[in-house]
Each structure stands twice: as structure tokens, then as C-alpha cells.
Amino acid sequence: MTPKIIKSITLSIAGLLFATCSFAQLRLPQGYYWKQLPNGLQVLVIENSKVPLATIEIAVKNGSFTEDSVYNGLSHLFEHMFFKANKDYPTQEKLLKRTQELGAIWNGTTGTERVNYFFTFDRDSLYSGLKFLNAAIRFPIYRIEDMQKERVVVDGEFQRAESNPGFQLDFEVRKRLWTDQFTRKNPIGIHDIINTATPEKMMVIKNKYYFPNNSLLTICGDVHHEEAFAMAEKIFGDWESSGFDPIQKFPIPAFKPLTKDNYFIKESTIAQTPFMDFAWQGPSYLTDSASTIAADVFSTIVGLNSSKLQQALIDKGLASGVSVSYETSKYVGPITVFVVPNPNKVKECYDELMKQLSMWDDPDYYTDAQLADAKAILLRDDMRAKEKPSSLPGQVSFDWCSTSLNYYTDNTDDYQKVTRADIKRYLETYLIGKPYVAGMIIAPDLNKQVNAASFFVAK
Amino acid sequence: MKKYVFTLLVAATLGSIKTAQAQQKAYETTVDGVKVIVQPSGNNIVEIQTIIKGGVANYPASKMGIEALAMSALTECGTLKHDKNSFKDALDRVDATVYGYTSKDYSVIRMNCIKTDLDVVWPLYTEAITQPKFDTAEFSRIKQDAINSLKERDSQPDAAIDKMANQVAFANRDYAKEPQGTPAIISQLTAAETKAYYNSILTKSRMFIVVVADLDRSVIEAKVGQLLATIKKGTPVEMKKSFFRVYNNSFNEESRDLATNYVEGVTSGPELDAPDFTAFTIAMRIFANRHFLDIRTKNGLSYAPQAWFSNGATSVAKFSVSTTQPNKYIAVFDKLVDSTRKHGFTPAELADMKVTYLTSFYYKNETNGAQASSIAANEVLHGDWKRSLTLISDVNKVTLQDIDNAFDKYIGNIVWVYQGDIKKVDPTLYKNGTLHQADNPVSY
Numbered sequence: 001m002t003p004k005i006i007k008s009i010t011l012s013i014a015g016l017l018f019a020t021c022s023f024a025q026l027r028l029p030q031g032y033y034w035k036q037l038p039n040g041l042q043v044l045v046i047e048n049s050k051v052p053l054a055t056i057e058i059a060v061k062n063g064s065f066t067e068d069s070v071y072n073g074l075s076h077l078f079e080h081m082f083f084k085a086n087k088d089y090p091t092q093e094k095l096l097k098r099t100q101e102l103g104a105i106w107n108g109t110t111g112t113e114r115v116n117y118f119f120t121f122d123r124d125s126l127y128s129g130l131k132f133l134n135a136a137i138r139f140p141i142y143r144i145e146d147m148q149k150e151r152v153v154v155d156g157e158f159q160r161a162e163s164n165p166g167f168q169l170d171f172e173v174r175k176r177l178w179t180d181q182f183t184r185k186n187p188i189g190i191h192d193i194i195n196t197a198t199p200e201k202m203m204v205i206k207n208k209y210y211f212p213n214n215s216l217l218t219i220c221g222d223v224h225h226e227e228a229f230a231m232a233e234k235i236f237g238d239w240e241s242s243g244f245d246p247i248q249k250f251p252i253p254a255f256k257p258l259t260k261d262n263y264f265i266k267e268s269t270i271a272q273t274p275f276m277d278f279a280w281q282g283p284s285y286l287t288d289s290a291s292t293i294a295a296d297v298f299s300t301i302v303g304l305n306s307s308k309l310q311q312a313l314i315d316k317g318l319a320s321g322v323s324v325s326y327e328t329s330k331y332v333g334p335i336t337v338f339v340v341p342n343p344n345k346v347k348e349c350y351d352e353l354m355k356q357l358s359m360w361d362d363p364d365y366y367t368d369a370q371l372a373d374a375k376a377i378l379l380r381d382d383m384r385a386k387e388k389p390s391s392l393p394g395q396v397s398f399d400w401c402s403t404s405l406n407y408y409t410d411n412t413d414d415y416q417k418v419t420r421a422d423i424k425r426y427l428e429t430y431l432i433g434k435p436y437v438a439g440m441i442i443a444p445d446l447n448k449q450v451n452a453a454s455f456f457v458a459k
Numbered sequence: 460m461k462k463y464v465f466t467l468l469v470a471a472t473l474g475s476i477k478t479a480q481a482q483q484k485a486y487e488t489t490v491d492g493v494k495v496i497v498q499p500s501g502n503n504i505v506e507i508q509t510i511i512k513g514g515v516a517n518y519p520a521s522k523m524g525i526e527a528l529a530m531s532a533l534t535e536c537g538t539l540k541h542d543k544n545s546f547k548d549a550l551d552r553v554d555a556t557v558y559g560y561t562s563k564d565y566s567v568i569r570m571n572c573i574k575t576d577l578d579v580v581w582p583l584y585t586e587a588i589t590q591p592k593f594d595t596a597e598f599s600r601i602k603q604d605a606i607n608s609l610k611e612r613d614s615q616p617d618a619a620i621d622k623m624a625n626q627v628a629f630a631n632r633d634y635a636k637e638p639q640g641t642p643a644i645i646s647q648l649t650a651a652e653t654k655a656y657y658n659s660i661l662t663k664s665r666m667f668i669v670v671v672a673d674l675d676r677s678v679i680e681a682k683v684g685q686l687l688a689t690i691k692k693g694t695p696v697e698m699k700k701s702f703f704r705v706y707n708n709s710f711n712e713e714s715r716d717l718a719t720n721y722v723e724g725v726t727s728g729p730e731l732d733a734p735d736f737t738a739f740t741i742a743m744r745i746f747a748n749r750h751f752l753d754i755r756t757k758n759g760l761s762y763a764p765q766a767w768f769s770n771g772a773t774s775v776a777k778f779s780v781s782t783t784q785p786n787k788y789i790a791v792f793d794k795l796v797d798s799t800r801k802h803g804f805t806p807a808e809l810a811d812m813k814v815t816y817l818t819s820f821y822y823k824n825e826t827n828g829a830q831a832s833s834i835a836a837n838e839v840l841h842g843d844w845k846r847s848l849t850l851i852s853d854v855n856k857v858t859l860q861d862i863d864n865a866f867d868k869y870i871g872n873i874v875w876v877y878q879g880d881i882k883k884v885d886p887t888l889y890k891n892g893t894l895h896q897a898d899n900p901v902s903y
Contacts (some may be wrong), residue, residue: 194603306547
């Protein structure tokens with residue numbers, strides 16, 4: 001007993017120091033309140049009385065970035081099993097019944113760097129809702145028979161995605177972009193791994209990542225922060241810390257940079273409209289957070305109707321859609337250019353896109369007015385993003401997992417500070433002349449006419 | 460900013476009590492003969508929806524797609540004051556949204572902006588509605604985009620199976636018309652023809668306007684008055700309601716190279732003004748929970764089992780799954796329906812659903828856009844926008860007997876459609892039922 005008591009005290013002191021020192025510079029928007037419990041659990045309360053509801057969310061730094069080929073897809077299966085059975089609700093039927101009694105709207109998601117679980121219900125059900133969440137996150141029950149059924153369900157989700165040509169293309173692009181670390185960027189997983197998962201593997205995940213010191217509890221809505229903190233502490237306060245930082249203990253291997261361009265064409269009878277997808281390895285928050293901000297500003301510029309890109313492809317009828325995006329990530333986020341070409345002008349569309357990409361290092365590729373417009377859009381996007389209270393926990397936790405709370409708070413102001421030099425550095429570091437993956441999905445009949453292989457190749 | 464996530468499921472639902480607490484009470488006014496419904500929002504976002512009634516009843520099957528293309532042209536083919544690019548660039552600069560879209564029952568021309576940008580955006584919105592140019596070069600471009608979009612949509616399995624279900628179930632009815640049209644029809648439409656069509660439906664008699672924003676009444680009335688000044692009066696239109704009943708089970712299949720198989724069923728539902736409309740709505744919501752529990756939780760047959768009441772001029776109940784075991788699905792489904800008809804729902808299920816409705820009502824009130832859409836739908840379909848705010852009190856009056864009776868009355872024979880591996884499915888199970896009851900192979 002003694003060592004455990006000493007360990008707990010040490011952790012508590014460490015937690016207090018962590019709370020008072022490391023977070024001394026924590027910045028939060030108005031109405032947001034943060035506290036770290038002695039066990040390491042960070043609790044964020046967002047007071048927003050727009051409607052008399054409360055939304056609670058627990059986010060865990062888990063997801064495909066923690067998965068090698070033996071575990072790929074199991075953070076996602078784990079997320080499903082969260083809703084299956086626990087010590088208070090020993091069957092899913094009873095668990096679902098409880099969500100119905102609470103009148104809850106609920107869901108869970110698994111991405112590359114975050115797994116989250118969230119519930120919205122009447123504000124007066126806050127205590128009951130937190131109790132429910134506590135039982136599910138800390139005391140799950142994994143039965144063989146439950147897992148056998150849920151494996152089929154999760155694989156069914158995978159099969160639904162595979163029935164979609166956009167997913168098929170994206171999946172193949174990601175395989176080539178991340179090469180031997182593909183599993184770290186593939187939340188949906190691998191069929192065989194999903195279909196052979198065991199309760200033991202669920203416990204391995206739980207014992208690595210499901211600890212208060214690797215989690216963020218957010219309580220948002222028509223709530224008072226002091227009451228909410230008190231409830232959180234009462235219910236989650238005895239959840240024991242792991243005593244280690246899971247991400248330090250189980251480090252994430254570095255992504256191997258691409259060495260050359262990689263083109264492929266995938267024929268599919270269900271792709272009634274062709275798609276083209278181009279991807280680069282982009283910035284990491286950990287090593288180049290400034291470029292993650294510049295990336296969003298640049299993506300917004302080239303999304304403007306007036307941009308050279310939109311005018312060349314959309315205005316001229318070469319494509320129905322073209323979008324440039326960067327996925328903010330702690331560990332190397334992808335930059336993608338997704339194009340829906342006019343099926344009658346696939347080659348012309350591709351040639352024009354290549355021409356556009358070749359001009360991205362030209363200082364005149366965008367104007368000062370377009371840079372200002374992009375910033376104005378990002379400012380208004382932030383106002384819109386904050387319109388729906390129940391969506392706020394998910395927005396904050398995404399940044400908590402992939403960047404930081406300060407990043408979330410400063411994000412919109414930081415967009416306003418981006419300069420041409422920032423964008424230039426971003427483009428030169430990650431895009432211009434850098435190897436990329438290019439994929440096209442096209443119906444066999446159309447490909448006979450188009451002969452995509454004659455032009456859609458690495459130069 | 461882009462995020463990839465895989466979700467457990469979507470449990471969110473829409474239902475409809477009083478306004479959200481930060482909001483003032485909604486009201487209606489009439490400007491130049493057109494109803495204007497205003498919900499003060501309590502925030503700095505402006506959402507305006509101009510509704511044009513009629514939907515698929517406005518055009519013949521040979522011209523389906525024309526209203527969708529007209530809606531697209533309003534903002535993509537220039538106005539008399541702005542070419543397409545200057546119009547879109549002006550909206551971009553203030554991150555505002557102006558676009559039109561159409562459904563089976565009505566079209567919406569939507570505007571969303573930050574309140575401080577209203578004076579920039581409002582003139583563009585009125586131009587799009589009252590002075591669209593239908594520039595021929597731009598029109599050719601949006602036709603090609605519309606065809607691409609149709610094909611892209613048909614590549615999405617959920618959209619494709621629902622389209623197939625509608626076409627089979629609603630054959631020879633207005634609801635068989637696809638608002639987005641077909642590539643063959645779209646390719647033949649001209650700018651002049653589409654403009655003439657748009658002018659024929661742009662009448663005050665077909666319109667009403669929903670405003671969800673904190674704007675003075677006088678400002679709203681002045682702006683709307685300006686919008687309506689050049690729009691002709693027209694003749695009133697009535698919604699053509701059509702009751703749907705299936706007299707025999709049927710099964711239609713289509714081979715598709717998919718990673719799983721998609722099944723959808725269509726059966727009856729109450730008409731919009733039927734006294735048991737609300738009861739059936741609740742019955743289907745509870746049945747959806749049971750369907751989820753039996754199909755997914757207990758039997759692991761599908762990731763996304765769904766059951767819902769699709770209401771409109773023709774209201775129907777629908778069921779859908781994606782599954783690798785379609786024959787097992789229909790057996791479990793048949794037993795579930797049979798059991799529900801024999802034993803009914805439970806008091807706890809009804810009580811819980813009333814609580815869920817309350818959550819859903821406030822959830823919907825979180826955004827101006829969702830509130831406007833709910834008000835618009837209730838005004839078109841029920842002729843009563845206030846139903847968007849009072850549904851909870853109607854829901855609370857519903858009894859267990861009401862929902863049992865409604866389920867029993869409307870859930871009957873089913874039109875089934877299937878896309879995927881046709882070797883995996885036995886159509887006779889869907890056509891004859893799986894309960895093997897002596898006299899009537901189809902027990903419901």
C-alpha cells in the first residue's frame with residue numbers, strides 16, 4: 001500500500017505543479033474556464049446559455065496515430081465498445097435505454113489524433129450525464145459475444161466507406177503518402193485486424209491511453225463553471241492517473257518523407273464521375289505551428305472565386321469543383337488538392353492544374369486584396385463556428401489533441417497576422433517541388449475514351 | 460482545418476415549445492401580400508429564406524431538373540447588375556452565402572451573413588431573385604456541373620438506393636420526379652427556357668419569407684418591400700397531397716459492384732393533415748430505436764440501420780440498412796414489426812421519446828439556419844409555421860394507444876429495393892415474408 005500512497009501523493013503534487021506552472025500562460029476565450037484535477041484530468045467548462053441544454057464530451061489522445069499494423073482500426077472499435085456495456089449498464093440494451101431516459105443526442109468519433117464521446121441533454125441532467133459518462137469511460141465490459149457482433153458492425157462501416165468512390169481514392173492516396181506508417185493515418189483500420197480483435201486487445205488500449213491524464217472533459221452549455229467543476233471533481237476525481245504520459249511512453253515513429261512523385265489510376269464501375277486527388281506531407285504542429293496557420297490562409301485564398309486556381313478550372317468549365325486543404329495535425333498533416341474534373345475535359349483539367357501548381361511560387365499568384373479577403377473570411381468563419389454551443393466541445397478538443405488550447409484561442413487572431421513571407425515559407429517547405437501522390441478514380445468506360453495513363457503520370 | 464473522422468452513428472434527430480432563452484418571441488407580418496415570418500435570433504448572424512412553393516408539382520416529368528437548374532442559375536449566371544464573377548467575389552469578401560436549392564415540395568433561396576455585412580449582401584440577394592441574367596455561357600457551364608453532380612450523387616450508395624426506392628414506389632405519381640432531373644433532360648434545357656420557367660414560378664402567390672435575425676421590424680419590412688416591388692402577384696397554389704398505400708410487397712434489385720449491399724423499404728404514412736400524424740411521427744421514432752437495437756446491437760447485421768417518417772405532399776415510412784446478410788435482415792425485420800404490432804410500444808418508450816423531443820427542439824434552436832428551415836417546412840407542409848414552436852405540446856398530448864394505433868394502421872406491405880450483390884439476396888423472402896403464417900404469407 002505504501003508505495004501506492006506515495007505514488008499518488010507524488011502525482012498529486014506533480015499535477016498541481018503542472019497546473020500552476022505549465023498552464024500559467026493558458027489563454028481562453030471569454031466564458032471558458034479550465035481546471036486540472038489532481039489526477040491530471042483537464043476539465044474545460046464553457047458557459048453558454050443560448051439554449052437550456054448541456055453538452056458533455058470526453059476526448060482522449062488516442063486514434064490511428066497510436067496504431068501499428070497489429071492494432072490498426074482498434075481505437076475505432078474501442079470507441080464503439082464504449083457504448084456497449086459497463087458496470088452500471090451491463091448490456092447495450094440497458095445502456096441505450098439510459099440514453100433515451102436522458103433524452104440524449106449522442107455520438108462518438110475516431111480520427112487520427114483524437115477519440116471523443118459526446119452527449120447533449122437537458123441542463124438539469126448534467127450530474128446524471130456525467131455519471132453515465134464516467135461509467136462508460138472507466139468501467140467498460142468487454143464480452144467475446146459483444147465484440148463478435150460489434151466487429152461486424154465496425155467492418156460494416158468500413159464496407160460502407162469502401163462503397164464510396166471518394167473514399168476509395170482517398171484510401172489509396174493515403175497508403176502511398178504515408179507508406180510504411182500508413183496505419184498511423186488510417187482510423188478505419190484493416191479488415192483482418194478488426195475482424196480478429198479480442199477483449200484483451202481492448203484492454204491493452206485502455207491500459208495505455210484511457211487515463212485522466214490523457215483526457216479532456218468538456219462541459220458546455222447552460223451551466224455554471226463552479227458547479228460543473230465540483231461535479232467533475234466529485235465524479236471523476238478518483239479516476240487514477242496512469243503515472244506516465246502515454247505518448248512519451250509509447251512514442252510515435254517519425255513519418256518517412258516521400259522521395260518521388262507517385263501516380264496511380266484506379267478504375268471503378270461505381271465512379272460515375274471521375275475524381276483526382278493530390279497529396280503532400282504538410283506541416284506538423286509540433287515542429288512548425290506557424291505553417292499550420294499559413295496553410296489555412298493559403299487554402300482560403302485559393303478557394304476564392306477570384307483566385308487564379310478557381311478561375312482557371314471552375315470559371316473555364318474544366319472542373320466542377322477544386323479544393324485545397326490542410327488537416328491540422330500534431331504529427332505531419334496532409335495537404336490535399338481534390339478535383340472533380342469535367343468528364344469531357346479530364347486531360348485539359350489535369351494540364352491546367354499542373355500549370356497552376358507550377359505558379360504557386362510566383363509572388364503574383366495572389367493579390368494583397370485576396371490575402372485580406374481570406375483573412376476576413378476566416379474571421380467570419382470563427383463567428384459562425386461559435387454559433388452552435390453543442391459543437392464547441394468538439395472544436396476545442398480537436399485542438400487540445402492536435403495542437404493546444406492556446407492555439408484554439410489564438411487561432412483567428414493568428415490568421416490575421418499571417419504575412420506573404422509566412423505563406424511563401426509554407427509553400428516552399430511543403431509544396432513547391434516537393435514529391436507528392438496523385439490519384440485518379442475513373443469508370444472503365446470513361447477511361448477507354450480518356451486514356452488517363454497517357455498523361456496522368458509522373459514527369 | 461480539414462478533419463477525417465469515423466463516427467459511431469448519428470443519433471441526432473429533429474423535432475420541435477418555446478423559443479430558445481436568448482431569443483425574443485417570433486412573429487409574422489405581411490408585406491405587399493407576402494407572409495414574412497420573423498424569429499429574432501439573439502446573435503449577430505442573419506439567415507433569410509425565401510420559399511417558392513410547388514416543388515415537383517410545378518413541372519412535368521419531361522422537364523424535371525428545370526427548377527433546380529433555375530435555382531443554381533440565380534447565383535451562377537450573373538445578374539443584370541453584376542456578371543457572375545463580380546457577384547460571387549462580392550459575396551466572398553464578406554464570407555456570405557446566397558444560393559438556391561429545390562426539393563420535392565418547395566424551393567429555397569437562402570442568404571446567410573454576419574449582421575454588419577447585411578447592407579452589402581442584401582442588394583445581391585434581391586438582384587439574384589429579381590434580376591437574374593441567365594447568361595448563356597455561364598448556363599452551359601452550370602449544366603455540365605449539374606450533370607456531373609447527378610452522376611456523383613448516383614455514385615453515393617445511400618443517395619442511389621433512396622432514389623431507386625422513390626422511383627419504384629412513386630411510379631406514376633408526382634413524387635417519382637427527381638428534382639435534380641436526369642443528364643438527358645438537363646442537357647436539353649436552354650437558358651431562355653429555364654429563365655421563362657423561373658419567371659413563371661416567381662410570384663407572390665407562391666412565396667413567403669423567413670427571417671431569423673435580430674433586425675428591427677421596420678428594417679425587415681422596408682427591405683422585403685423593396686424585394687417584392689417588381690414581383691408579380693400570380694395565382695395561389697395549393698399543395699397536391701397524395702396518400703400512399705402499398706397493396707402487395709414487391710422487390711426490385713440492381714446489381715452494383717459495392718463492398719456491401721443496400722436495402723430500402725417504403726410503406727404508408729399519414730397525410731399531413733391526418734389526426735394521427737404526430738402519433739405516427741413518434742411511433743416511427745421509437746420504432747427506429749427498436750430497429751437499431753435489433754438489427755445492430757442484438758444481431759450485428761448493419762452499421763447503419765435506419766427507420767424514419769419521410770413527410771411531404773406524399774408521406775411515407777422508410778427503412779434502410781447496408782448489410783452483407785440481406786436475408787437475415789428481412790427475417791429479423793419481419794419479427795420486429797410483427798412483435799411491435801402484436802405487443803405495441805411501452806409507456807417508458809413513449810415517456811423517454813417525449814424527453815428526447817425536448818432535447819431535439821432546443822438542439823435545433825442552436826442555429827439560425829436550422830430554425831429557419833424548420834419554420835419554412837412547417838409553413839409549407841402544414842400551413843402553420845408556429846407548429847415549429849408548438850410541436851412539443853402536441854407531442855405531450857399523445858398517448859400510448861395513439862402510437863400503437865398509428866403504427867398498426869400505416870405499417871403494411873412494403874416496396875423493397877436492393878443494390879449490391881444480387882446473388883446474396885432471396886427476393887421471395889422480401890416478397891412473401893419470413894413468418895410463414897398459414898393463410899396469409901404476409902402478416903402485415
